[in-house]
Amino acid sequence: MRPITVNINQMSYNKIAQLSQNMLVPQAYWSVTEAPTKKRKGDVGVATIRVTVSDALTELNTLLARDQIGTAYEGLLAAVTPGYKAATADLLSQTGTYCAFCDTPLWSGLVAQPFKPLASYPLEAFNIENLFLICPACGHARRAQPDRQNKTTYALPTNYWQGAPDDTPLPFRYNMYCAAGFAADQVIDPDFVKTTLLLAYQMGYVHVSSAEAFTLGEPSLSKVYIDVLELLPLHLGDKQLKYPKLNDLYQLRDLAIKLQLNGIVRMFDAIKDKDLAALSNDLRQFDLNSISTDAYTLDGLVHHFRLNNPSSELRTALTKVAPVLAAVESQRYVHIYVKVTEKNLGRTVDTNIGHTIGLMQLNNMGAVRFTEDNLDRRVELRTMAYFEALSQSQQWLRVKQTNETLTKTIKAPETLLTAPFLDQLRVTIGATGFWGVWLSVFGNPIRQWLNGVLPGTASTKWQI
Amino acid sequence: MRPVLKIPSRRVHNNMSSEQLRYLLLEAMGAYCVYCEAPLTVDIPYAHKISVSQTPHEFQVGAYTITNQVGLNYYRFNTAWVNQQLMCAACVTAKGESPNLEDALKFLQAYDQVNNSGLFNTIAGKLSNRSRLSNDDWDTLFQVALQTWVSPDYSADEVGNLLYGAQGDPTYSFITYVHDSRTQQALHDAGLLRLDLTNGVQNWMTQAQTKVWVVPNETAIDAWQSQHGNDILDMKTRVKNTIRGLNLNYSNPTDTLRFDRRVDNRTEVFTMVEQAWNRLNNLVTALAGKRGFDQDSILFTPAISQITASIRQSLRATGHWSLWARAFQRNVLDSPSGNIWPRIDKDLRRLFLFNLLIEYEVDPGQMASQIQDFAGVRFTRGSLEVRPVIPGLDIDRVPFAI
16 A cells, blocks of 8 residues: 555556447447447448447446346446556556555566446556556455445555655554464474564564454464464574473563563553562562462463562553464464554545455455465565565664674774675565555665655645 | 476375365475466465376377377376476466477377387377277376476375376476567567467567577587487477477567566566676675685675575575576576685685585574573574475486586
8 A cells, every 4th residue: 555656747648549439239238328320341240339448338337227237238348448457567667566556566468457347447457547456466455345335445555645744654564473273283493483483573563463363274374384484583592482381481471571572562551660570570470489389381481470460551462462372482473474454543544445455455465366367475475565564674683783893893894794794675665565664664864765665656645 | 497306295195175285296306487487475376397288189190190188197286296287377368278299299209210119009099999098008108208308396295106108308407598689570480489370470570689598508418419419309409399389589579468578577587597696796806805804705705695695585485496597507606706716725616605605504593692691591502403495496416416
């Protein structure tokens, strides 16, 4: 849902030219409006008439208005050449090779499609304002919506940003979530799941949503592990967390302290400093009191907290975390993913963005099942882009540090390393796509720089 | 075309869905088109190496008139691992239904003229009589069909045993890229492109375009053939069959649909590779000879490693591994130019290239140490982990691998 801008004046796509193209349709399809009577040389057979695309669309519209959806309607619809696809080349050159809705980059097979489908809105199908590059996954996910009965207002990538001044909060956000499920028979790399997840906790990147458990054994989900493994090469060094029976409670304490120091602060803003101090105390006491054979589960951990009388917020916090940690600890299935959601700032645009996200099923892993031409990997790709951005943001810090050292030691120019790194980052972002993900991870400082990276980004400076 | 090792991470069952198979392929080979090497995102069609199309087809081979389907036995090869391929939408569309049964039989005929095995008469006879072919017959046809093209992938089962003798061809050496000005007509005449000439030659076909074209590497093929001898089908013909069959050089600037952007993509990435090389080269040149940057250590100093890592990330994001590999192999290893490159030890340059293109090491302890003080946890440094740059690269067929 990157804000995009299209310059219609510089397009070679011509709606009128597309609409005035001729085509032959069976006379029998033509029932409502007056049939074009002029026969031309070369027309085949008595039962066939030559009409323009425009005529056919008007006929379709009338059929729709009278609710006469039958053979004639379907036949006519099939006969209308999808001439709007001719806008593809223009849209590609102006807005880049990304799906306008899910921001996935596509290296082939991206075509212009009307947001309001041809079958429901024949008269608007060829309008350039209605044409977007829509990837096959989004195209399948929306299932011919919005149709005529659908009265929902949707935010479109070309319009939701119109008139918004600089520093307007972006109406959607990207957050990393973690869902735990049970009875997974295949965990690709349990060590990885533990270590990356815990480190992501530490760094405050993971939100926990215990309510969302997925069905398991999905090959699509196992893929996430593999790619994430490549992209986030982090683990806890010699502190490999292994507690088959949770007998090593020291490690559990370490984990809890990390949660306290980083994760929980980010996750639950309501917790105050004194609560954190209390947690710290609790944990120490827990450590002392914990030589108990009963404490095999995370419920045990929470139980011990109860004994030590922590604040109610902390209890809530740990209860929320517990299912995920329990899944990690028992090497069950844990799934990390990045969700795009609307912001609830009470604006109309937030609501409309929410509608669009729902329409395209942007957060539904595998919304499009068993099609022969595409796999719905939008959530996976977004998550991978997020990890890629995280790793690049850390790399950026290191590059700056190295450059500073070089400036001190050998009087190297201040941009010796940083300038080529940023140029290279531009290439990586362009190929990885997902504008909003990069903006979310790097934050406001890069918002202006980022506008120049992906073509056609509307130049409003969004507050992320 | 990069050499690919196609090993499934777990057992492939006959009743696996096309979706499951594609995810297994993604795990094994990485999300890149095997033929044009573009990254695959959501456009991952279910595709086969050898056609299994059930469309009826009648054709003449030798003395036999055969009425059968276009592809090989659907039930045997539709979900067979050896016949799976990860391809982009443009490559699938261009590839269509070839290689197919007809190609296989024609090849088998040529094979029998040399080897006199009688296989052709047996199989073609059965097909023309419409009698049932045994599984062995179909497997023979499958292997024969593989011999009409070159394939970048080595197919193995989940424990690494070679399947069907499909060990893959040295496509990285056999296929190269040239950046120059050519017309589509000329490429068509050279057998490197398939044009639809039913409406005559169009204007755009005769206009020269400066792009990156895929061509056979004749030197490498000649060297290979002098070592291995001529097969039934000349290797150059097989390479041309592949390039033409996939229509890898098709570029129509007047097409408003732009469904097939492979030539443009390739040219765009080619420019990115050049720019990345210039960045690296400028940096190495600027730092060479400075304190701490002698010719033995310069490529492995933090400064160069960090830029190399960002170039590697670009490679993973933009795909087209062969373009990156060829350019950096040429510049770093084969004919290095500049002040410092020729003076760096060749093995060090080789290692550098290996780290950039094939496998690299990360020090997880170093990354985690950023939060060391904060979290009060001590991390071990120096325990390096090896990661592949792109999954599924067959190192045995990469000429500069160490």
